[in-house]
Amino acid sequence: MFDALSDRLESAWKKLRGQDKISQSNIQDALREVRRALLEADVNLQVVKDFISEVETKAQGAEVITGVRPDQQFIKIVYDELVQVMGEENIPLAEVEGKTTIVLMAGLQGTGKTTATAKLALHLRKLNRSCLLVATDVYRPAAIEQLLTLGKQIDVPVFELGSDADPVEIARQGVEHARAEGINTVIVDTAGRLQIDQDMMAELSRIKSTIEPDETLLVVDSMTGQEAANLTRTFHDQIGITGAILTKLDGDSRGGAALSVRQISGAPIKFVGVGEKVEALQPFYPERMASRILGMGDVLTLVEKAQEEIDLADAEQMQEKILSAKFDFTDFLKQLRLMKNMGSLGGIMKLIPGMGKLSDDQLKQGETQLKRCEAMINSMTKQERRNPDLLASSPSRRRRIASGAGYRESDVSKLVGDFQKMRSLMQQMGQGKFPGMPGMFGGGVMGNPLVAGNRPAPGWRGYPGGVPPTKKKKKEKKKKGFGTL
Missing domain, CATH: 1.10.260.30 (Signal recognition particle, SRP54 subunit, M-domain)
Structure with a gap:
């Protein structure tokens, strides 16, 4: 989802390449590119202004380290500010020692709230926490059946009283059932609406006051860009949330939600959905996300x-x-x-x-x-x-x-x-x-580690037998990207 943003930021670094040091004159073009990149990514305007101001101040006051190019130092400054904007550190889900932890899920319809509920339960199961799902969405057709199906898929029990019961009573009895069974965590899936309305907010407030959750998580569709941050702030002001889950982060959204939610709403992003499968939920680490945005990869997530x-x-x-x-x-x-x-x-x-x-x-x-x-x-x-x-x-x-x-x-x-x-x-x-790395499977993905520009990485020859191809073959390689088997 961050491809377009990464490409834009790459053009900002180029503005400083070949320069001896960071100065007031040469930094303006780079800052202009960063500003354009963030706006095109649908980051909130105020967040963009604050971000650019902080980067400019830190860049101008930075001492150039010997052996480090100005563009590299500028990238480090932008990286640090991205981490700051997104929250600095991962904030894990609460776990109350000696009692059942209650998690209340909220959000609008279409954000993937019910699926996110099951994903969260599976994530907690991997941490050896027992879970119970509670189905209180009695309005959306087949919502209860969907949660039952997902619960069966991940082997997590689901508590439900049918579509005729009061959602507040379902939530209360579900929590009591979890406590009686000694279950570690109960996750309550609530009803959503197509847009925020007073009925939904009133019902959420009644459920929250009845079950007194340790976590209230808002599920937000990252495809909505900076509007996701405004939505989070509205829920936070009216209901009081402890964090957000960004869904559909693997889609073609431009990344504005990830960069805006924390700054605008004050609520941390705790998890991100990166696919449709129930396994596709990851804890949100600002430093790892910043690394991905800048095209530096994310080795820690890969290792995990x-x-x-x-x-x-x-x-x-x-x-x-x-x-x-x-x-x-x-x-x-x-x-x-x-x-x-x-x-x-x-x-x-x-x-x-x-x-x-x-x-x-x-x-x-x-x-x-x-x-x-x-x-x-x-x-x-x-x-x-x-x-x-x-x-x-x-x-x-x-x-x-x-x-x-x-x-x-x-x-x-x-x-x-x-x-x-x-x-x-x-x-x-x-x-x-x-030795020189042979071109495994035609010099493709299995054996030729490529970097920007489709050139072999330094220290790797990347060609069969270690012999560079002719200019003609180089052109074919660049055009095809991978050789044929």
């Missing part, structure tokens, strides 16, 4: 995603296989499926520093390439997967696999050849040797 999917024993076994060059196609297929569980290729790549500049077309080609690899490996026998050398010496086996997968024999030959190169390289790197 991996930790959720990777078994430590499997990882140690895989390491031994890599060091002894016994890594086979079965292991590779397992790694592909593991990556799928972590999310889309595009989502993963954007978390890796230097990879955020890959275009959508390049990422789609990478996805296609990985699917082709998987199809060909699925056409292999168990013996062939365990012993890739069998395929290197047997054209008939390669023809059979190609026919079964719907590709050419040359495609299978290239897969086998690239796999053997990769296996050899991984063994050398595991032993502390760092």
Whole structure:
């Protein structure tokens, strides 16, 4: 969602490249680009004014550190201010020791409130907190059924009294039931409206005064831009909220909500929804979000995603296989499926520093390439997967696999050849040797770490055999982004 904002900010850094130091004269063009970038991202106007003022003051008073370029120092100043605007630190969900923690969910219709309720319950379950969902939305058709379905999907019980009961009474009895059962956290899903009205606010107030929640979270659609911040402030003034959940952060919204909510409403962003699946909820870390906005990736989130999917024993076994060059196609297929569980290729790549500049077309080609690899490996026998050398010496086996997968024999030959190169390289790197990186799978996403401008990263040759291609091939590489399998 921050691609357009990142591109705009990139043009701001260029204004300072080649300069000896930050000065009043050369900083104005960069600030103008930053201001335009924030306004186009639909950030609240007052937030933009305050942001630019703070950056200008800090930039002019900054002493240029020896060995650091002015544009790099300016990026650091902007990064620090982004973190400041978004709240400085992650504020976790409350947990009251010795009693049931009550979470009240509020929001308008269409923001993904019911789904966010289930996502939050699953997130808490991963933290070993038992949960109960309470369905009080008796107005929207099938709202209770939706929550029941989601609860069954994530194995979390749902308390409901049907669509004819009073929402306040449902909430009260749901909380009492959770306490009686010794459940750690109860999450109350409330009714929304298409717009703020007094009936909704009155009902929310009655529910809140009855169950006395420890957290009141407002679910906000980030696609609404700076209006999300105004909505949060209105709810905060009338109901009193302790935090917000931004949904649809993986969409094509421009990022204004993430940069405006804390400053305008005073309520911290506690979680962000980054997909439709119930697993797609992440705690909100301002410093990580600032890093993503500036195109620096988010390694910590990537590591946390991996930790959720990777078994430590499997990882140690895989390491031994890599060091002894016994890594086979079965292991590779397992790694592909593991990556799928972590999310889309595009989502993963954007978390890796230097990879955020890959275009959508390049990422789609990478996805296609990985699917082709998987199809060909699925056409292999168990013996062939365990012993890739069998395929290197047997054209008939390669023809059979190609026919079964719907590709050419040359495609299978290239897969086998690239796999053997990769296996050899991984063994050398595991032993502390760092040779030139061969172009795995056509110099694409699996073996050629690209940075801005589609150039190989410093220290990586990135070409098969370590030999740079001709100018003609360079042009083809830049145009295609990924080689063909």
